[in-house]
Amino acid sequence: MRRDVFQAIADPTRRAIITLIAIQAMTPNAIAEHFDTTRQSVSKHLRILTECELIKHEQRGREIYYQLEIDKMKEIDKWLEHFRKIWENRFDNLDKLLAKMQNK
Numbered sequence: 001m002r003r004d005v006f007q008a009i010a011d012p013t014r015r016a017i018i019t020l021i022a023i024q025a026m027t028p029n030a031i032a033e034h035f036d037t038t039r040q041s042v043s044k045h046l047r048i049l050t051e052c053e054l055i056k057h058e059q060r061g062r063e064i065y066y067q068l069e070i071d072k073m074k075e076i077d078k079w080l081e082h083f084r085k086i087w088e089n090r091f092d093n094l095d096k097l098l099a100k101m102q103n104k
Contacts, residue, residue, distance in 0.1 A: 005076055008052040013037070014045050018068060021055060025067035 008014055017031055032042040046066055049055040053072045057064050 003048060003052050005052050005054055005072060008049055008054055009076065011045070011048075013041075014049055017042070017045055017049065018054060018073075021066050022068045025058070025065040027063050027065055031066065 009018070013035065016034070020026060020031060020034060028039065028043055028046060031046070032039045035042060046055065046057075050057060050066075053069055055066050056069050057066050
């Protein structure tokens with residue numbers, strides 16, 4: 001079964017992993033050090049994020065490093081942009097209403 005990016009980011013641990021590797025590529029052990037869970041659990045999260053193409057891995061010698069796949073994150077941002085515009089419009093309308101109420 002192929003997961004989509006929204007299933008992947010629904011989990012708080014996976015969001016935290018994304019935040020960690022957004023700054024720099026990390027090994028699974030380095031990532032696991034930030035969580036109070038097993039290495040196998042972190043590996044499961046990494047596998048899901050990889051399947052959804054939110055992260056990619058690169059072999060460097062004997063180590064595997066995971067890094068953020070920024071283009072996939074842009075897809076999420078593009079989807080959220082629609083909602084951002086709706087809320088900005090609502091806040092603008094609220095600002096206008098509050099200004100109108102203050103002037104009375």
